[in-house]
Amino acid sequence: xxxxxxxxxxxxxxxxxxxxxxxxxxxxxxxxxxxxxxxxxxxxxxxxxxxxxxxxxxxxxxxxxxxxxxxxxxxxxxxxxxxxxxxxxxxxxxxxxxxxxxxxxxxxxxxxxxxxxxxxxxxxxxxxxxxxxxxxxxxxxxxxxxxxxxxxxxxxxxxxxxxxxxxxxxxxxxxxxxxxxxxxxxxxxxxxxxxxxxxxxxxxxxxxxxxxxxxxxxxxxxxxxxxxxxxxxxxxxxxxxxxxxxxxxxxxxxxxxxxxxxxxxxxxxxxxxxxxxxxxxxxxxxxxxxxxxxxxxxxxxxxxxxxxxxxxxxxxxxxxxxxxxxxxxxxxxxxxxxxxxxxxxxxxxxxxxxxxxxxxxxx
Amino acid sequence: xxxxxxxxxxxxxxxxxxxxxxxxxxxxxxxxxxxxxxxxxxxxxxxxxxxxxxxxxxxxxxxxxxxxxxxxxxxxxxxxxxxxxxxxxxxxxxxxxxxxxxxxxxxxxxxxxxxxxxxxxxxxxxxxxxxxxxxxxxxxxxxxxxxxxxxxxxxxxxxxxxxxxxxxxxxxxxxxxxxxxxxxxxxxxxxxxxxxxxxxxxxxxxxxxxxxxxxxxxxxxxxxxxxxxxxxxxxxxxxxxxxxxxxxxxxxxxxxxxxxxxxxxxxxxxxxxxxxxxxxxxxxxxxxxxxxxxxxxxxxxxxxxxxxxxxxxxxxxxxxxxxxxxxxxxxxxxxxxxxxxxxxxxxxxxxxxxxxxxxxxxxxxxxxxxxxxxxxxxxxxxxxxxxxxxxxxxxxxxxxxxxxxxxxxxxxxxxxxxxxxxxxxxxxxxxxxxxxxxxxxxxxxxxxxxxxxxxxxxxxxxxxxxxxxxxxxxxxxxxxxxxxxxxxxxxxxxxxxxxxxxxxxxxxxxxxxxxxxxxxxxxxxxxxxxxxxxxxxxxxxxxxxxxxxxxxxxxxxxxxxxxxxxxxxxxxxxxxxxxxxxx
Numbered sequence: 001x002x003x004x005x006x007x008x009x010x011x012x013x014x015x016x017x018x019x020x021x022x023x024x025x026x027x028x029x030x031x032x033x034x035x036x037x038x039x040x041x042x043x044x045x046x047x048x049x050x051x052x053x054x055x056x057x058x059x060x061x062x063x064x065x066x067x068x069x070x071x072x073x074x075x076x077x078x079x080x081x082x083x084x085x086x087x088x089x090x091x092x093x094x095x096x097x098x099x100x101x102x103x104x105x106x107x108x109x110x111x112x113x114x115x116x117x118x119x120x121x122x123x124x125x126x127x128x129x130x131x132x133x134x135x136x137x138x139x140x141x142x143x144x145x146x147x148x149x150x151x152x153x154x155x156x157x158x159x160x161x162x163x164x165x166x167x168x169x170x171x172x173x174x175x176x177x178x179x180x181x182x183x184x185x186x187x188x189x190x191x192x193x194x195x196x197x198x199x200x201x202x203x204x205x206x207x208x209x210x211x212x213x214x215x216x217x218x219x220x221x222x223x224x225x226x227x228x229x230x231x232x233x234x235x236x237x238x239x240x241x242x243x244x245x246x247x248x249x250x251x252x253x254x255x256x257x258x259x260x261x262x263x264x265x266x267x268x269x270x271x272x273x274x275x276x277x278x279x280x281x282x283x284x285x286x287x288x289x290x291x292x293x294x295x296x297x298x299x300x301x302x303x304x305x306x307x308x309x310x311x312x313x314x315x316x317x318x319x320x321x322x323x324x325x326x327x328x329x330x331x332x333x334x335x336x337x338x339x340x341x342x343x344x345x346x347x348x349x350x351x352x353x354x355x356x357x358x359x360x361x362x363x
Numbered sequence: 364x365x366x367x368x369x370x371x372x373x374x375x376x377x378x379x380x381x382x383x384x385x386x387x388x389x390x391x392x393x394x395x396x397x398x399x400x401x402x403x404x405x406x407x408x409x410x411x412x413x414x415x416x417x418x419x420x421x422x423x424x425x426x427x428x429x430x431x432x433x434x435x436x437x438x439x440x441x442x443x444x445x446x447x448x449x450x451x452x453x454x455x456x457x458x459x460x461x462x463x464x465x466x467x468x469x470x471x472x473x474x475x476x477x478x479x480x481x482x483x484x485x486x487x488x489x490x491x492x493x494x495x496x497x498x499x500x501x502x503x504x505x506x507x508x509x510x511x512x513x514x515x516x517x518x519x520x521x522x523x524x525x526x527x528x529x530x531x532x533x534x535x536x537x538x539x540x541x542x543x544x545x546x547x548x549x550x551x552x553x554x555x556x557x558x559x560x561x562x563x564x565x566x567x568x569x570x571x572x573x574x575x576x577x578x579x580x581x582x583x584x585x586x587x588x589x590x591x592x593x594x595x596x597x598x599x600x601x602x603x604x605x606x607x608x609x610x611x612x613x614x615x616x617x618x619x620x621x622x623x624x625x626x627x628x629x630x631x632x633x634x635x636x637x638x639x640x641x642x643x644x645x646x647x648x649x650x651x652x653x654x655x656x657x658x659x660x661x662x663x664x665x666x667x668x669x670x671x672x673x674x675x676x677x678x679x680x681x682x683x684x685x686x687x688x689x690x691x692x693x694x695x696x697x698x699x700x701x702x703x704x705x706x707x708x709x710x711x712x713x714x715x716x717x718x719x720x721x722x723x724x725x726x727x728x729x730x731x732x733x734x735x736x737x738x739x740x741x742x743x744x745x746x747x748x749x750x751x752x753x754x755x756x757x758x759x760x761x762x763x764x765x766x767x768x769x770x771x772x773x774x775x776x777x778x779x780x781x782x783x784x785x786x787x788x789x790x791x792x793x794x795x796x797x798x799x800x801x802x803x804x805x806x807x808x809x810x811x812x813x814x815x816x817x818x819x820x821x822x823x824x825x826x827x828x829x830x831x832x833x834x835x836x837x838x839x840x841x842x843x844x845x846x847x848x849x850x851x852x853x854x855x856x857x858x859x860x861x862x863x864x865x866x867x868x869x870x871x872x873x874x875x876x877x878x879x880x881x882x883x884x885x886x887x888x889x890x891x892x893x894x895x896x897x898x899x900x901x902x903x904x905x906x907x908x909x910x911x912x913x914x915x916x917x918x919x920x921x922x923x924x925x926x927x928x929x930x931x932x933x934x935x936x937x938x939x940x941x942x943x944x945x946x
Contacts, residue, residue, distance in 0.1 A: 174368050226569060226583055233390040233398025267402075271391040275384065282380045286373065293369045305369055312376050319383055323390055 008061075009291070009357045015284045016335065016350060020050060022265070022277060023336040029243050030257040030264045030338075042257045042338045049340045053347035060351025061358070068352060069123050069299055076120035082109035083151040108341040110152045110160045115345050117148050118167050118306045125175040126299045132172075138181050141172060153199070159329030163313055165189075170309040174292070174302050224260065225324045232266035232274075232323050239270030257338045259330055262322040277336075278319075285312050291357050300356040307349045401571060401582070409477070410570070414563030415509045417590035419523055419553060421599040422625075422825060426514055427523050428554070428637075433510035434490035437478035438468055442502035452500040456493055457482060478506060484642060511547070511641045517634040519602045521661040522595065522626075522761070522823050524552020525637035550640070551659065553593060553824060555762045560827050563590030591828030596625035604931045605630045608924050613656060613912035614891075615663035615802040617821075618928060620938060621810050621897055621906040624819030624835065626759070627937060628928075631662040664759060667767040667799035668910060671882030671917065672727045672864075673893045674748075674794025676812055676850060679720050681747035682735045683846050690849065693719040696730035700789070707733055707789050710881070724853025727864045727879065729793050736792025741783060744791050745771040750840050751808050752818070753800050758835070759821045767804060770797035795883060806908040807838070809878070809895035812851060813903035815844035854878055855900050865894065867922035870929045874900035877925065879917035889913040894921035898929060904938060905929075 028043035060068070068075075086109055121144055128137045145168045152161040172182060197205070231245065239245075245267035256264055266274050288308035292301050311334050318333040320326030332342045390398065418429040436457065443449050450468070454461040464481050471479040481503070485493065494505040511526055526547045529537070533548060542548065548562075549555035566587030571580045605616055605628045618628045635658040639647045651658055660666060682688030698714035700707045709715065709729040715722070723731035736744060748754065754769030768774070772783035775797065790796035803821065810818040820835035854876035857863040865879045877896020884891050892914030897906040907928065909921040932938070 170372060173372070176368070229390065230398050230401045232387070233394055234402035235391050236395045236399065237392060266387070266391065271387055274387050274391070278380055278384055278387075282377070285376050289369055289373045289376070293373075301369070305372060308376075309372060312379070316379050316383065320386075323386055325386055 007358045008354055009287070012284070012287055012350070012354065012357070015280055015287065019277070019280050019284070019335045022273075022280075023261075025242060026261055026264050026268075026336060027257055027338055029245065029268060030261060032243050046338055046343075049343050053340070053344045056344055057347040057351035057354075060348050061355045063355075065300060065303060065352045065355040065359070068119055069126070069303065072116070072119035072121075072123035076113075076116045079109060079113050079116040080147060080151065083113065083148065085109075087151065087154065110148075110157055111341040111345050113148045113152065114160070114163055114167065114310060115348055117145070117164060118171070118303065118310065120144060121167065121171050122299060122303045122306065125171055125177075126302060129175065129298065132176050133178050133181075135181065138172065138177060138185070141168065142185065157330065158200070159317070159331040162317075162329065163310065163331070166309050166313045167306050171302055171306050174305040175298070224255070224328060225321075228260050228263035228322050229324045231263040235267040235270040235274075237271050239266075239268045239273055242268050244268060259318065259328075259332060259337060260322055261337050262319050262333055265336075266322070281311075281315050285315075288353055291353070291360065295356055295360045297356075297359065300359060304353055304356050307353055310349065311346070410568050411477075412566040412568065412585075412587045413508050414565045414587035415589045416511065416526070416547075416563060417561040417592045417828070419561075420592065420594045421519075421597050421602070422595060422627075423598065424594070425599045427519060427595065427597075427599065428511065428513050430509035431512045432487070432507050433483070434485040434487060435480050435506050435508055436482040436485060436490075436493060437480055437504060437506045439478050439502050439504070440472060444501065449500050449502055453481065453503055456496045456500070478504075484510070511637075513637045513641075515599065515603070516636045516638065518606050519597060519599070519629075520552070520634045520637050521631040521663065522552055522597055522602075522629050523637065524554035524556075524762075525550055525635075525640045526554050527640050551661065551763070552761060553595065556760050557593055557824060557827065561590040561593065564588040593824055593828075594826045595823050596620075596627065596825045597629070597823060598627050598937050600935060601628040601928075601931060601937050602630070604628075605928060606634065608927050612914065612920075613662070614910045614914060615661075615666070616907070616909045616924065616928070617663050617803060617806050618905060618907045618932070619806060619810065619821055621813045621903045622819065624821045625825065626821055626823045627905070627932075629663050629823070631660070633658045635659060661761065661763060662910070662912070663802045664757075664761055664764040665801070666912075667765060667801050668891050668893075668912070669796070669798055669882040669884065670794040670800045670805055671880035671891065671893055672729075672793060673805055673808070673878050673880035673895050673917075674798065674800075675724060675727065675732055676808060676854070676878055676895075677747050677751050677753075678732050678735055678739075678744070678792055679724055679850050679853065680751070680812075680842065680846060681739055681743055682720060683849060684747065684842060685739060685743055687735065687738050688720050691719065693717045694723075694731045694734040696728050698730070700730045700733040702733075702737070702785060702789055705786055707786075721849050721853040721856060724850065724878065725856035725860055725863045727857070732792040733789050736788050737785070741771060741788045741791060744788070745769060748798070750842070751811055752838060752840075753798075753804055753808070757803050757807050757821055757838075759803060760824055764803070765801060767801050768797060768799040794880065802908045802910045805893065805895050805910070806906060809897060809908065810903075810906040811838075811840055812847055812854065813876075813897040813906050815847040815851075816840050816842045851876060851900070854896070858896065864918045865896070865922050867918055868894060868896060868925040868929070870898075870926055870933065873898050873929060873933050875925075875929055876900040876903075877922075879922055881915070881917045884913065889915055892917045892919065892921040894925045896925055905932060 024043050024046065027046050031042040121141060124141060124144060125132060125137070128140070131137045145164055149161050149164050169182060169186070234240070245264060265277060285308050288304055288311070292304035292308065295301050295304065314331050314334050317326050317329065317331050321328050332339055334342065334346045415430040419427040421427055436453070438449065450461045450465050453464055459482065467481050468479050473479065490505050497503050497505065513523065527550045529542060529546045529548045534542060537548070549558040554561065564587065566585040568584040569582040571582055601618065605618070609616060609630050609632045612632045614632055616628070616630045617626060619626050633656045635651050639651060679688070695717050696709055696715040698709050698712045700709070707729070710727065715726050715728045715730070718726065718728045718731045720731070722728070748769045754766055756764050756766055770791070775781060775783050775787070787796055791798060806821070807818050817837050817839045819837050822832065822835060824832055826832060855874070857879070858865045858869050858875045858877050865877050868875055868877055875896055875898040877894060880893030882891040882893060890913070892911040894909040894917055895907070897903040907925060909924045911921050914920045
């Protein structure tokens, strides 16, 4: 065990530790309602999740990332089956079927699908590495990507479906696909967007339109954007202080413990707090990419780049939507937003990252 | 080369973070004072603006339902500095006890920025008077909200329906479509079926106000959009007349254009006044909800009864269709039909003598149909009942339509857990036993006879927001038109012959065809009275059904009601087609 700890990337652990601590404080504040016992305390609940998911991360390290990739197809297939299962008898929450009830817990298979897709894609491109510049391999990778995106769009969960695109492009980029091919895919995706728009549900269209102009719906989706922007903006340089955010404490912000947790941080800790958190995230992502750069094994390199971009994409979109620069698509902030499924996925990714880093030191 | 690509990713990540930080710098440092002042307590007022619901009109443009303005006195919690002080002032202004106002505030409080109702339904004059004195009470304001009004009270209540507060399960289902916890939604009738069109789109605004509640600037505004107006196929005058004929009887009556499926009038008795769900006292609501007569039940489509002798139309069609009955086929009626030890009686104890199918329909001779039923067997009867659409929905655009029951041996095995006896078939032949139908299904049955094999899908909504509803598919039995010739003769004679059972439905100057029915409803209770018919007989324009729960003989009350309604339609030219028809 001593050896195990020595080989672990300790810098990474420290960064994550600090981020999780900030998350605890933010969640505590988000569910802080003095004198009202009926309000659920999300922070202690999240502590339990942190404990459970840490165990999962350690198990991932022990298992070794190579084996995860070897089993990539099987894990992906099982995950896809779960998605189909959700489709048939899932729990309806927030109007979308994305959960499977398991007694006390509810599972969100689309959340795990991010990682299982990344594993499967990594396996696919590294198995076909000699032909990566050929259009046939690219086409296969596209098919692999369509399966989960189609199923998740049907649920409907736009945000999660969108996360598959940066994974797809990063993996192919790092694996050595031709830039020309990637550009063609990117432009044809843009060209297809009117068709995709037609496939969206009414309320999803509404959300995207509200993002263009929050004033068209100041009480519905636009309300959240306006209020969360006011919260962040009124934080100023140093913030209003912990537990002292007025927007937050007066219930102005809906979903503030999940998707809009960053507005609590922005309001109570100001630009300073936001700067620190963003720096931590940048540091974390850079650390992952640095390792990806240094690692010799092509599979580890691809997987790690995918993990880094996956975390980056969620951070970028989530904070962007909190301040009204991105549409409200329902993506959580990794490590910070309340919720077990997302934290578990993130921790598994960290476990895989540590595993890759350990192998690097052996060579 | 590959590690260059990781560096590209690294660079993009870095650029994106610089972008986010610049945006945060802009909002949190440069625009700080703007957002700071917005976030300060009491400065942003959120005002929901309810959209008016669409109006509902009859076919002649007469008003059936609309939204009126109603005035409420509300308090905005976050703008109150001293609650007891404000309540005290409001008590002086309105003349109501402070305790009552405070209790109402506590009850309706939801969130700091959501106005809480203090007094609702204030008259416009009083609202103006109060509004002028509200400057002393910061946080209080008069707020105009739409309120549903049904000017005709009970008339047409089962077609129009009513609205009420959204229920938990409805909210769960409709949340993504913009419904919120305090919304009013249609609970029955057109109000429910077409809720999505009538509802409109709520608006609202966020305004910045100063410490004295004056508007400083507008942050966001969304104009409420009124729901779409709906025009029904109902004729209000006819509907009102049908009400008066029906009085407080239990049962249902529907009048339809036989060629188009447009419902001209639909009564389900007893009726209810939808206004009590909007502005009535709660004990009135409780009274309606607990009424033993179940006034909220739309008996025209939601209740099913045995059809009694009206079912003989389908029996005759089965007989002719299978070849069991020819023009000359007759059975002898001596008043009783024997099957083993059991005997089944005709309603006429002395018997009808020899009867062919036309006479049997006209006289409603049970023995003829007992014999026919025995010859056909249960599966043929089942086949033809299904062919006429019994046991399935007519697809009328009203909620809660039921299918009724069309039994066969499999059904009995599954539901009663007993074998099918031949006696069941005999009862089946005269529309008794397990067979249950809705009044609208019988309307469809008689319309199929009127049109010699087909029936348009019935509907009550003619246009939405000025756009005509797409024509619905016609229901076609695929039976030969020739098959209906003798049936139509029988139905004509039933009303117009000296010996017909439906003479009470005859109207001078119009040729009416029809069939009466007296359906037993348990051993000791008075039977249900049925009448189904159409006119003019030679080229049917209107078809109708009357069903009176425990109304006695079909040839009496039900047929008389049909006569009165036919006379009204003729005299008031409700539709053009039957003006100049003479017998």
